[in-house]
Amino acid sequence: MSVSPGSTVFGEDTTLPEDARGRIDRMPEVEHTSQVEFVDGANVYRSDLVPGGESGGIGVYGADLGLLETVRTGVASGTWLNAATADHPAVVLGSSAAARLGVTRITPDTLVLVDGTYFSVVGVLEPSELAPELDNSALVGQAVAEEVLDGSGDPSTVYMRMDPDEVAQARELVGRNANPERPNEVEVSRPSEALEAGRAADQTFNGLLLGLGGVALLVGGVGVANTMVISVLERRGEIGLRRALGATRGAIRSQFLVEAMVLSALGGVAGAGLGSLATLVYALLRGWPVSVPWWAGAGAVVATVAIGAVAGLVPALRAAAQHPTAALGAG
Template sequence: MTLLNEAREPSAPAPPRPRPARMTPADVVRVGGSGLRSRPLRVFLSALGIAIGIAAMVGVVGISTSSSEDLDRRLAALGTNLLTVSPGQSFGGGAAHLPAESVEMIAGIPEVESASALGRTKAKVYRNDHVPREETGGLTVYAARTDLPATAGAEIVDGRWLNGANRNYPAVVLGPKAAEQLGVFRAGSGTQVYLGGHRVTVVGLLAPNELVPDLDSAALVGWPFAEEELDFDGYPTTVYTRAEEASVADVQSVLGATANPENPSEANVSRPSDVLAAKQATDDTLSGLLLGLGAVALLVGGVGVANTMVISVLERRSEIGLRRALGATRGQIRNQFLCEALLLSALGGLGGVLLGIAVTSGYATYQGWPSVVPAWAMAGGVVATLVIGGLAGFYPAVRAARLPPTEALATT
């Protein structure tokens, strides 16, 4: 009976299985970091691939932004309210000309702040009278009004501009390219050039002018002197107009008809600042192309991360099996390898951002631009690397988590 009763008694319950130890985020980061430290060279090369892609993207955005900032700064200094009027072609296809009174008529528009003009002559300029006449060097001699600098934004770097005292006499102001080509480096009574068969004194040298580049290769003489000594016909070749900022479009619409009332279609009206804006649009297109190349480089870096993580899983099968045998869950294994991929990508991303900032600063300094790297570009670079790293490390992490402990330990 005793044996029968003992047989009928229920067996003792099995002891509960111990719960796996929980890993805090700090533990996951610590374990993931130790995995990276065990393969420093491979980690460096993979992070370098990511860094190159991010540096390319940040550098392109930074250089483009710095260029735009420099353009905005220069336009603010030069002004975007400059308009020009030049003669076009006549109805019969011949060369047209603006009336001699066009400057005064344009200046009469209420919204116009100032107006001035240049007139192209047929004279040639040489360093001296010993230079062969066929070697003109492509320099142009213009008749200029005394109020041209205020309207066209011309600046004198040496000497002075034409004025009421010398505009009737053999005096010339040279643009920077013309001065360099003629071998003139300073203005003064002792510096002369040979112009239109006359020895003329160089009274001033101009600074480069981005809005009016024609002045850079020009030799400028007084309007009366050109009419009297250089057979100048008195018709302006280009009329420069400064309009009120708020009325530029309105002035532009009536400028041709005002400059040449009889034949308004023969007057060409332009806005020099539009050329700079078009140049910036071209630069933006090129920046978009380079940004695409940077994205390709980033994708290649992501492939490098995936390759590193897959090889890491294959090399560390025994470690994975041992951790699983000691109670680590699939989720903990997956999080460990995913954390390694994210840390690897973060290293590459931060290094790429710093490299991109350095490239932008160096290039901007070389060009004389303000160095500007948008905050969104830096933050976007890091976020992009984390996304790429997460996607690249997801499959290796899942593969490591699904590895059976017995199979993993059998490879030791």
Template sequence: MRRDRLTPARLGPRDVLHVGSAGLRSRPMRVVLSALGIAIGIATMIAVVGISASSKEQLLRQLDELGTNMLTVAPGQDMFSGQATKLPKEAPGMIGRIPGVEHVGATGDLTPTVRRSEKIPASDTGGLTVKAAGEGLLKALRGKVNAGTWLNGANGRYPSVVLGNVAAQRLGITTPGQQVFIGNRYFTVIGILDPLPLAPEVERAALVGWEGAGTLLGFDGHPTKIYERSTDASVEAVRKLLARTADPQNPQNVEVSNPSSALQAKAATEGAFDSLLLGLGGVALLVGGVGVANTMIISVLERRHEIGLRRSLGATRGQIRIQFVTESLLLSGLGGLAGVVLGAAATYAFALTGGMPWVVPPWAVGGGFAATLCIGTVAGLYPAVRAARLSPTLALQAA
């Protein structure tokens, strides 16, 4: 009579889980290292997807806030002489009459520089410029005044100036009421703007009223750049009419652009390297799976006496296979849970330091954890089959 049928006892699923847990506890170092490999792989994959999703969400929120319906008009170069051209003085008003256009603002470049005082050399500009600004500029840019007030028909006639965010920082101006030196006289700062991501040239400028720029700084009235904001549905139609409307006689000398296109392109290409990084995470996950398989194979060799004893007590080969596959799943599952937590924590830390929203796609968490279970099943199959094939008589004799 065969040794494995001496006793008709059978072990149930709870006994399998209990013995499997005991097997895991008996090899703590290898278990930790194997689970760590799984955790690193899943954490890498979730962190890559989460960081990319958080960055993209920030860009999309920025686009929603700033809008994609703003176009700019600027003078180009004469196609024959190659010299810079000028937009007509009436260009902002004509553009405002295009159907679908809601707001129009313009700026004009001025030759004087802006300095903290007359004692600073005129050549020391700090990368700042002086521009004439129309009243509608702030609405067209969807900008906000951080402190003070915006230019209007009253204060725009006098030596008053509104500073862009960067200009205020470089000049050391923190509150309205202070003065800066423009041209050959002091101008009073009446406002400081919030950042303008779609118009960095305005952020680095000192803005003077359109009328005051003409009387105080010799502005000729020709706009250097026009910003128009139209309805979302009419952006393309307006784009086709802008050049001919801004300069009907020489539309070929007009340049039309969309400042938000850079943000749109960045949002579209966000995650372009995800496949590479996900591949690295997959390699780490594979290494973790190999570690699980190695741990389970060694477990079979170390626990031959236990396997033989269980077989002698009536455990079937199927129960032995279930035991080792269950241990492998437990090992991978613990590593997967740890990896999910680590990946989400890494994404949160990155988003927090970068001032971005924290986004971890549910499909990444679910897919990552499912991948660990699949790897755990595959990694445990061979050791489970090998353990089930052990002869109980030979296993007990080897012990």
């Protein structure tokens, strides 16, 4: 969960008390807390040659050393702030902020300009699912935020981690503990709810795709069955001739069953190819890496062959049941 300043009844912005985190940390439901301070007006640039309007919207935060443990985010490259670097002009960039600033690798000479002061880049974070606002941010030590960047020291967000079973009960008490005098001026949110909602949406979307795929297989199977039934009716003369020349019912049955499977296999190969091509084009247009597992195409072909075998079974049995004399007479 996270706690941030809300607004008054007149719509004015508020601030969290300096001891808000301490009171929240004493709640028995809370396992771990950390806080950040948003440094208003501070911008981040790659160098002093970048125009002032091209800041990329990167926010500057003063952070405590336990932030990563609370939001469960790792360091993609470099290191996180420690007791030494937190008191000096050192900065850790979020994943999006590093990409916007063009920081692809970290060396002792990697610097960024933060509010007119050059900071050494010591690390780049992995994308954060529970605190996405950190992705486009520059994180410095709290002491540096106050001394170098003129931060106020007031927390802008307090993050807390607790047992999921305690969330419903604790959510009602967090605001009162953060600001006992004005609990209505505190916003309490649960970022993990958005993550859970996203996963539920993904599962629903996957279920929809599977349902559409099942309908497509059913329609394809019906199409194969109809094609083979018509083929049996049109080729009764051929069936009668083959029976008269000694072909067994098993041979006739196998012939039509194999034809149905080959017809389905051709459709499966064509469908897998078109699907892979559509995936390739869409990924390239979005700038995504292309990844089409081989087993997906192979599974599609195997599934269509199986459907074709089932759909062609009845027409094959009908063809094998044709009497030679009746079939020749019909042909």
